[in-house]
Amino acid sequence: MQYSVVIADDHLLIAEAIKAVINQFPDYRVLYQVANGMLLTEQFAKQPRPDIVLLDINMPVMNGFETAAWLTKHYPHIKILALSMRDDEKTLIRMLRNGAKGYLLKNTRPDDLHHALDELVQQGFYYPDWIARKMLQGMFAGDSPPEEKATALNDREILFLEYAATELTYKEIAEKMYCSHRTVEGYRDTLFIKLGIKTRVGLVMYALKEGITKI
Amino acid sequence: MQYSVVIADDHLLIAEAIKAVINQFPDYRVLYQVANGMLLTEQFAKQPRPDIVLLDINMPVMNGFETAAWLTKHYPHIKILALSMRDDEKTLIRMLRNGAKGYLLKNTRPDDLHHALDELVQQGFYYPDWIARKMLQGMFAGDSPPEEKATALNDREILFLEYAATELTYKEIAEKMYCSHRTVEGYRDTLFIKLGIKTRVGLVMYALKEGITKI
DNA sequence: GGAAGAAACCGTGTAAACACCGGTCTTTAC
DNA sequence: GTAAAGACCGGTGTTTACACGGTTTCTTCC
Known part of the structure; x- marks a missing residue:
């Protein structure tokens, strides 16, 4: 056989x-x-x-x-x-x-x-x-329904990640996202915690790993 | 044979x-x-x-x-x-x-x-x-004399680029490269000019595009 | 209808990143 | 032998990034 x-x-x-x-x-x-x-x-x-x-x-x-x-x-x-x-x-x-x-x-x-x-x-x-x-x-719990868990990023955070992988400053990103630059820094801080990273370079690498931004 | x-x-x-x-x-x-x-x-x-x-x-x-x-x-x-x-x-x-x-x-x-x-x-x-x-x-002219032109990066700059795509600070990169942190910033500045970019995120994206760093 | 939580926002302070200036020393070229 | 080029290091000042502390407003849920 x-x-x-x-x-x-x-x-x-x-x-x-x-x-x-x-x-x-x-x-x-x-x-x-x-x-x-x-x-x-x-x-x-x-x-x-x-x-x-x-x-x-x-x-x-x-x-x-x-x-x-x-x-x-x-x-x-x-x-x-x-x-x-x-x-x-x-x-x-x-x-x-x-x-x-x-x-x-x-x-x-x-x-x-x-x-x-x-x-x-x-x-x-x-x-x-x-x-x-x-x-x-890891955060592997169930087995049947393909559902996301620990790294559940919302749309704003994902949009921010796309901008983070550019040469824009946070202030410029805020203008593009129509919100305060302190809000943008808030996105950054929650992502730092969620993803266990410390710098913007870490954000860029994450965005690329996950295919949120492509080279 | x-x-x-x-x-x-x-x-x-x-x-x-x-x-x-x-x-x-x-x-x-x-x-x-x-x-x-x-x-x-x-x-x-x-x-x-x-x-x-x-x-x-x-x-x-x-x-x-x-x-x-x-x-x-x-x-x-x-x-x-x-x-x-x-x-x-x-x-x-x-x-x-x-x-x-x-x-x-x-x-x-x-x-x-x-x-x-x-x-x-x-x-x-x-x-x-x-x-x-x-x-x-491309910019490839002859075959014997290695003539550099647009983007000719030396070994130190390439090594620096690898570190730039991590969460290390320039000071920490300097320690790993056994040189002053001002030298590292010098590498950064010349790369900014050579590559026409302005930020560290730009360095990261370049390093990934060129395959100097892998995801 | 009050608790819990998230999303947006803000202030302050420090560390890092970036810009622009300078220098020495060595190598390479003519 | 001198000029040019490049690697390395330094000072100073501004801007950006990050840490830690908050507030307000809006859901959502029981």
């Missing part, structure tokens, strides 16, 4: 390379690859669907989060293994909440990939120790 | 995967892989040296730029093929200036990789059309 895999990654070389690795495993076979989530939905309509989807998080058009949500909604039996460049707790949790059954960093060894695939089909999930640790120390 | 290849990439899975792809080419063989430039210099001391080095640009400890410069200095006969995530003109030019004989985006097809390797050993370089176009429209 061979399990089928589909790879979604916009880096063709990487996708092709991972395909080569997987096809070396006797019990797994790569059906096809796509460059983003949108193409995945299209291929699902006209091609056979796999047992497992290897999902890159940073994709254009339809990213890993959206794709994972779409998959769990339409094909809940298909196992999602998230692939990420970064060891980022928030990204991890967000993917798990959106239905990913496993999370793999791209700097893991091929054996780990094989092992993750095996766990996925046997146990139904692949949660190595470090993921369990992150979930415990 | 087989040509030997060494892969330098901090993403183990990707490195291993690319290795699998290359080992499918009958005329190329991967000797070993390393996770950063520093390890490459170490392995060069005790292991056989390859004909070709596949060099990822975004690596920790010793990045692609530094590694390329080191390679051209100590082993000028070894061909460097740069691997990058982003299609960025400045990065491309900087790598070519540091001695890379070719530049490949990670979203190219495996055939292109094979073709690039062939060109590399036959022609000595691999410059596809789009690179030539970039070089023409």
